[in-house]
Amino acid sequence: MIEVFNAISNIAITIEKDVFQSCTDFLDTTKSDEAIHQDVYEHCRRVIESEFEKVKSVKGAMGKDKKQLCTINNDGKYLVSYVAVDNIELLDVDFSLGSMFAIYENEFNAQSLKASIYITYGPTFQIVFASKSEGVKFFSYKHGELIQKESFELTNKGKINSTAGIQSQWSSKHKALIQSFFDEGYRLRFSDSLTLDTHQILFKKGGIYSSPATTSNPDGILELIFEAYPIAFIMELVNGEAIDGERRILDIECTEFHQKTPIYFGSKYEIQHVKEFLK
Structure with a gap:
C-alpha cells in the first residue's frame, strides 16, 4: 500500500503545480468553460495514469468523469477510483479544490475498500490518508515536502x-x-x-x-x-x-x-x- 500512497503523493504535487499554481495556463478566454474543464481533466488523467503505471500492485484506475477502466497491470490487485478535480467549476475563481482516491482490492465494492485518500489544493495543500491498518494520517506540504501532522478524531458533537x-x-x-x-x-x-x-x-x-x-x-x-x-x-x-x-x-x-x-x-x-x- 505504501507504493500506492507514494504514487498519489506524487500525483498531488504535480496537479498542485500544474493546475493550481499555474491555473492561468488553462484559463484560455477563447475557450468555453466546458473545453477548459476537459483540458484540465485530460491533463490530470494523464498525470494519474502515468504515475500508477510505475506501481506493480495497481491493476487499473477509473475516473469519475469518464468511468472507463484503464488497465495498468494485469497482475496487480488494486483498483483505484478517483475524482481528478472536485467541482472544477470553481477553478477560475481561485478557490481551494481537491482530488479523491479510493483503493479497492480486485473489485469495486465497499467490502473491498482498503484505503481512502483525499487532497486539498491551493492555500491548504494537504493530504489525508486512511486505511484500517494505519488509521487516518494527515500530511501538510511545506518547503517541498510532505510533513505528517497530528491526526483527527471527531468529538461526539460538533457545530x-x-x-x-x-x-x-x-x-x-x-x-x-x-x-x-x-x-x-x-x-x-x-x-x-x-x-x-x-x-x-x-x-x-x-x-x-x-x-x-x-x-x-x-x-x-x-x-x-x-x-x-x-x-x-x-x-x-x-x-x-x-x-x-x-x-x-x-x-x-x-x-x-x-x-x-x-x-x-x-x-x-x-x-x-x-x-x-x-x-
Missing part, C-alpha cells in the same frame, strides 16, 4: 452544518432537520467542494454534512464508488458515521459504476439526530 442541494427541492423532513441544527446554534459552512467540506468537519472535530435526496435527484448526487464509499470509510475511522438517511453507507451494495446515494456524515450525535428526523 458545523454543511448542507448541499437546492433548498426548494428538499423534503419537508430534511428542511426541518436542517432548521433544527440551526436552532441548536450550528454554523453554516458549505463550499460546494466535497473534499473541502469533509476536511472542514475533520479539522473542526465534528459537525454534519448532508447531501439529501431532492425532487430532481431522488437517488442523491454523490457516487458510491468515487465519493460516498471513500468518505464513509474515513468518517468511520475518525469516530464518525455516514448513512444515506437510514442505512450505513458501507452496507449499501453497488451494482453499477454510476450508482448514486444521498449521504449524511459527521459526528455520532448529528447522525443520530438525522436518523430520528428521517425515520
Whole structure:
C-alpha cells in the first residue's frame, strides 16, 4: 500500500503545480468553460495514469468523469477510483479544490475498500490518508515536502452544518432537520467542494454534512464508488458515521459504476439526530 500512497503523493504535487499554481495556463478566454474543464481533466488523467503505471500492485484506475477502466497491470490487485478535480467549476475563481482516491482490492465494492485518500489544493495543500491498518494520517506540504501532522478524531458533537442541494427541492423532513441544527446554534459552512467540506468537519472535530435526496435527484448526487464509499470509510475511522438517511453507507451494495446515494456524515450525535428526523 505504501507504493500506492507514494504514487498519489506524487500525483498531488504535480496537479498542485500544474493546475493550481499555474491555473492561468488553462484559463484560455477563447475557450468555453466546458473545453477548459476537459483540458484540465485530460491533463490530470494523464498525470494519474502515468504515475500508477510505475506501481506493480495497481491493476487499473477509473475516473469519475469518464468511468472507463484503464488497465495498468494485469497482475496487480488494486483498483483505484478517483475524482481528478472536485467541482472544477470553481477553478477560475481561485478557490481551494481537491482530488479523491479510493483503493479497492480486485473489485469495486465497499467490502473491498482498503484505503481512502483525499487532497486539498491551493492555500491548504494537504493530504489525508486512511486505511484500517494505519488509521487516518494527515500530511501538510511545506518547503517541498510532505510533513505528517497530528491526526483527527471527531468529538461526539460538533457545530458545523454543511448542507448541499437546492433548498426548494428538499423534503419537508430534511428542511426541518436542517432548521433544527440551526436552532441548536450550528454554523453554516458549505463550499460546494466535497473534499473541502469533509476536511472542514475533520479539522473542526465534528459537525454534519448532508447531501439529501431532492425532487430532481431522488437517488442523491454523490457516487458510491468515487465519493460516498471513500468518505464513509474515513468518517468511520475518525469516530464518525455516514448513512444515506437510514442505512450505513458501507452496507449499501453497488451494482453499477454510476450508482448514486444521498449521504449524511459527521459526528455520532448529528447522525443520530438525522436518523430520528428521517425515520
